[in-house]
Amino acid sequence: MPVDVVARLRSLLGDRVDTSPAALDAARADKSGHAAAGRPLAVVHASGVDDVQATLKIATETGTPVVTRGAGTGLAGGSIAGPGEIALSVRRMDRILEVRPDDLIAVVEPGIINADLNAALAEHGLWWAPDPASRDIATVGGNIATGAGGLLCAKYGVVRDAVLGVDLVLADGRLMRLGHRTVKGVTGLDLTSLVIGSEGTLGVVVGATLKLRRLVPGAVCTVAVTFPDVRSAAAASAAVTASGVQPSIMELVDAAALAAIHDLLGLDAPTPGAAQLTIQTDGPAAAGDADAIAEVLRGAGGTVAVSHDREEGERLLAIRRSMHPAIERLGTTLIEDVSVPRSALPDMFDEIARVEREHGIVIPTVAHAGDGNLHPNFVFDASESEGDGIAAVPPHIWDAADDLFRAALRLGGTLTGEHGIGVLKRRWLVDELGEDQWELQRRITRVFDPQGILNPGKVFTP
Amino acid sequence: MPVDVVARLRSLLGDRVDTSPAALDAARADKSGHAAAGRPLAVVHASGVDDVQATLKIATETGTPVVTRGAGTGLAGGSIAGPGEIALSVRRMDRILEVRPDDLIAVVEPGIINADLNAALAEHGLWWAPDPASRDIATVGGNIATGAGGLLCAKYGVVRDAVLGVDLVLADGRLMRLGHRTVKGVTGLDLTSLVIGSEGTLGVVVGATLKLRRLVPGAVCTVAVTFPDVRSAAAASAAVTASGVQPSIMELVDAAALAAIHDLLGLDAPTPGAAQLTIQTDGPAAAGDADAIAEVLRGAGGTVAVSHDREEGERLLAIRRSMHPAIERLGTTLIEDVSVPRSALPDMFDEIARVEREHGIVIPTVAHAGDGNLHPNFVFDASESEGDGIAAVPPHIWDAADDLFRAALRLGGTLTGEHGIGVLKRRWLVDELGEDQWELQRRITRVFDPQGILNPGKVFTP
Missing domain, CATH: 3.30.70.3450 (Alpha-Beta Plaits)
Known part of the structure; x- marks a missing residue:
């Protein structure tokens, strides 16, 4: 009953429910170059926490999947929305609610762009350190959803190091205030950290208390x-x-x-x-x-x-x-994001050269060399769609990527340093985590989202 | 069938199962000054991961609670073991398994003392930053279990900032390797952070990959x-x-x-x-x-x-x-551990003075003023026991502590900055988290520990 869902959304949210073809097509894609097989039901442009709660209550009552998105700059397909799904955009929730220079914290809404936040903080002599290459177009909420990294991490840390608390709307619409306004805080389980990098599978981040630094x-x-x-x-x-x-x-x-x-x-x-x-x-x-x-x-x-x-x-x-715009011009890209211990960086480049040789392809690669995080780019021509929510990655590209990922694991590394799993890397998640931990993690998501309506098919493939 | 449990432990673990009165009495207490109402069944001195797994398998099969402990320096009663419980000590698992100066990581067992670790790391020009006041007697595993802080946190971070991965034995004895050896890593949910500060409710930490710094x-x-x-x-x-x-x-x-x-x-x-x-x-x-x-x-x-x-x-x-030894001489202590935004520190001291006046008591207080974390000490005479696992805190002390804690919350603070909830602060946990989040957290612990045998009655009071 997709029509009912949209009608119910409209009755509560009016023209913040967008079913224009342009909006629906935009919500099918992100910056990974991949797209969902078809259009989602609607895009909800939430203007505040109430809108997010209303959307999730309707989603829970109707069993409708919800895919949260910010600016759509993700590189793993984590925010692409397809048929039967609601795309819930928090991009318009972009206010800075509070800046406290004396406590070195800011409270913000999730849709604010990194660069805009830092421009405002600079007036106070402050900045928020996470610095993805996409900082001019990416949102703080997206940074939190992916556990983003960037260029400055070896010295100034990753998102996990720079967030003290998040406000999270659960699948059933309840609002949880997780974390603290204080530098230290160990009251119960650290759910703030659990939400960071959870790619929309635990709830919708509607606010964040950020740990700031003074300008250097x-x-x-x-x-x-x-x-x-x-x-x-x-x-x-x-x-x-x-x-x-x-x-x-x-x-x-x-x-x-x-x-x-x-x-x-x-x-x-x-x-x-x-x-x-x-x-x-x-x-x-x-x-x-x-x-x-x-x-x-x-x-x-x-x-x-x-x-x-x-x-x-x-x-x-x-x-x-x-780099990203340059590679985008070459074709569709499967962007790897492996991270290895820093001492293993030369060996990892040897492995990339080996994969290039053995698979007969060229893999343009950049690396955040200070923290051992590499982005090998597998470029291909994606003229067809697989129909399961991502563009067609040719089998020989999957094979090469698989070879590369396993090399990173052998070197003590990990599948994704900062982009997340999304849809592009879900096939390897179990290889890194093992069956037991994969199942444990999936069961934790079900505590937050018993029906499994939050970003289904992302991160954890059924 | 307590006798059966001890016999089963002995048949597998031999003389690493200790039922001497001295060992049992030691396991009843920690540095909070409080003690369990009676002796536990046995103390298991695990010498390796296998011993921990064997103990937990027996615990699961017999439905026996397990209380993990290291050096017993906790200040909230989180590791005290009482009647019907197994005290599982990982103190003897104190090896440094690997130090990598080029990657700035070390892999250690949980029983190593902070100071011993840093003495060994100094030879490589390295250190691990967490610096609780108890660093000469506390273990790395205990630091992780409580999410410890210390004196250097405002500049050098807390334990959460200094751990990349943990090896965790679940309630059923399965070993999970959580986290990474890399600076960046966002593969799936951040279970490493979830374990930090979980006070023995999710599993037993049997190893940790630590993020090191160069000596300053x-x-x-x-x-x-x-x-x-x-x-x-x-x-x-x-x-x-x-x-x-x-x-x-x-x-x-x-x-x-x-x-x-x-x-x-x-x-x-x-x-x-x-x-x-x-x-x-x-x-x-x-x-x-x-x-x-x-x-x-x-x-x-x-x-x-x-x-x-x-x-x-x-x-x-x-x-x-x-401070701790000095206060210990005054009597039994209920050590508060509130943390407030740094700008609220003067107001918090006003509140402490008010509580002293209104309740007619003296509250010796120290504070990590750089990060807004205060330790007000409620000193009293504990000659009797309540029988529920902690020494008798007189009602007027509970009342004063309650008053103080609510003042910290009003100032934007939190109940515990670095000591954890344990038994001493569990009565306030729901006040800070709210019913919904309290229940969500408790349900997450059940994913790791379906029977509820891991440190029952700590953190989450039934």
Whole structure:
């Protein structure tokens, strides 16, 4: 009875229920390049907590699946909504409710964009550290749903380190206030952490209490380094980590990714085979740290350029931040997101080279080298749909990705460092968790959502 | 059939099953000063994961409750074992299995003492940041079970920030490996965080992958300040936080606590009414930070002494670290552990003064002022036992503690910052969580432990 559901939503929520073809098609997709097999029932543009609660009560009463989304910048298909599902957008809930410079906290709604939040916080001399490459277009709620990472994590932590509490609407519409406004707090189970990275399977995040930092004083220095091959670059980044100097950012771009980015930006083609490291240091010791890092990199055989100019540093980093749009132009992408212990980074690049050889494909790869998180991109032509909610990933691509993921596991790594499981990686979840833990996790989701209406088919494939 | 349980344990575990009166009595108590109403069935001294699994299988088959303990330094009664229960000690599982300076991780067994771990890590130029006042006698497993904090949290984080993975034995004896060896990892639900602070209700932690830091280079500077009254000291600490300079440690001791400590240490009695702040700075900017903090404190009316000598600093801090033994001498204690937003610290001290006045008692209090975590101590004479697993807290003490806790909640605070709920605070848990969240949390524990044999009666009172 899909018609009844939409009518019931409309009767309560009026024109915040959107069934225009454009809105429905937008809700089928995210930034993974994949899309649901068909259109969802409706998009609800929630304007507040009440709207979210009303939507979930109707969903529970009618047994209708709900897929929560923010800005739709996810890279694993976690927020794509298909036939028979309600797409619940919290993008319009984008207010900053409170900023407390003395307590270093902010209370926000989930739809606010990272960059907008940080622009507002800067007036108070504050910032929220999570810094996904998509920070200009991604929402805080999406960051929380995926347990996002980004470029600054090795020094400034991940989302889990930067959220003190979340307000969560359960499947049945009840509102739970989880966590604290205090730095310390161990009252009962840490459900805030459990919600972070749960990809819409436990409830809808309608508010968050964020742990802020003061803006880092001092300069930002940037070290740009070129190596003749990617293994040398990876080994050099591990040497930087081992040296004890802590960069704020250390990004590695391999030759194929670099070529795609240069093409997008209209730059001259890079030296064939060459890989690039872009490293930033910040804080009072930025200049000395940059010099020490440059020394390590020269010793590792790199061609090094150091800049003490913040704007030039941003220009250099813009190359790295252009990776996703550059790869998008090549075709549909299965974006891997493996993370390995930092010392295993060179070995992981060897494994990527092996997979490229053995499977006869090119895998443009970037890495947050400071924390061992790699994004190998499997590019393919997706002209057909599998019909189960994701675009057709050709079998040879699945095979190559499978090979790569297992290599990461062998090196002590994990399937996803920051993008989440969504639909793209659910087939491997059980391989990493084991049957027992997979089942334990699925049963925990059922405590929050007994009917299984929250983002069904994501993360935990039936 | 208690006899059967012990016999079954003995047949598998031999002399690692201890029923000596001394061992049983030790397992009835922890450092809260409270004790179970009677002796447990046995103490199992597990020497490895197999022993833990064997114990839990027998417990599950016989429906016998299991209370896990480490060094027994808990302050909320979370590890005290009583009649009909198995006390499962993991204290002997104290090996460091792996240290990886290049990846900044260590893999350890749960029974290792914080101080022993850090002594071993120092040889690699590393440390594990959690720093409870009990660091010389507390175990890493106990730190994880309680979600411990300590003195360094405002700058270096709490246990949740310093654990990447835990190995957990479930109630039925199955071993789960939760979490990662990588800095980033969002594969499925974050069960590692859920286990941190779960006080033995979800399983038995038999191993942990810890996130390490490099030893902080540079000097440690100490600022010792006296204020005529505790509110001035609290306001000054909030001013330090608001100034943006980040101390590594900022401890506040009120007049009653200071008098007890001076008495224990054989020092001259302090000025009546005077409260003390002890602040440390570290890292390359330690000296400049200490001077800046001293300036703020002088402006706030404090009598300030600055020391650039590390050993003198340790002597000054030893006063703060002597708080628990000093208070122990006064009687049995109900140790509160409220945490409030840092800006609310002066108001919280006003509330403590009000509770002292209205209830006609003295509440010696110390605070981790850098993160808003207070330990008001309700001291009383416990010559009788209630018979439900804790020593008799007189009704007028419960009333005063209740008053205090509600004041903390009104100020945006929480019941426990770092000690946990255990038995001492379970009566308030529902007040903070609300009925709905309390029930949700209890149901999550049942996913891990369907029979409810893991630390029953702790945290969640039936």
